[in-house]
Amino acid sequence: MDTLKWLNLTPQLSDVDTWAKLWSVHDDPSPHIRCRICDGYQQLRDSSKPFVHSPNCKLMGGQSRFPWRDLLWIAGNVQEAY
Numbered sequence: 001m002d003t004l005k006w007l008n009l010t011p012q013l014s015d016v017d018t019w020a021k022l023w024s025v026h027d028d029p030s031p032h033i034r035c036r037i038c039d040g041y042q043q044l045r046d047s048s049k050p051f052v053h054s055p056n057c058k059l060m061g062g063q064s065r066f067p068w069r070d071l072l073w074i075a076g077n078v079q080e081a082y
């Protein structure tokens with residue numbers, strides 16, 4: 001399967017600047033990512049599940065369901081680029 005499809009990434013979400021506008025990373029008390037819009041969060045151990053936004057969050061749906069996988073993909077590509 002195409003890697004980009006598997007990650008549910010779009011070109012807009014494939015760079016870390018764009019990613020960081022949507023999400024913030026925290027490690028207290030355990031690693032989790034927060035949505036900057038609705039303040040929903042997801043633990044690292046739930047990274048294979050779709051992110052749960054607030055019902056009225058504008059990031060609901062398509063491009064913003066797997067922030068951990070997006071981040072790992074971005075990190076992998078940054079390594080290869082240098």
Ligand SMILES: [Zn+2]
Pocket residue numbers: 035036037038039040053054057058059060
């Ligand atoms: Zn949200």
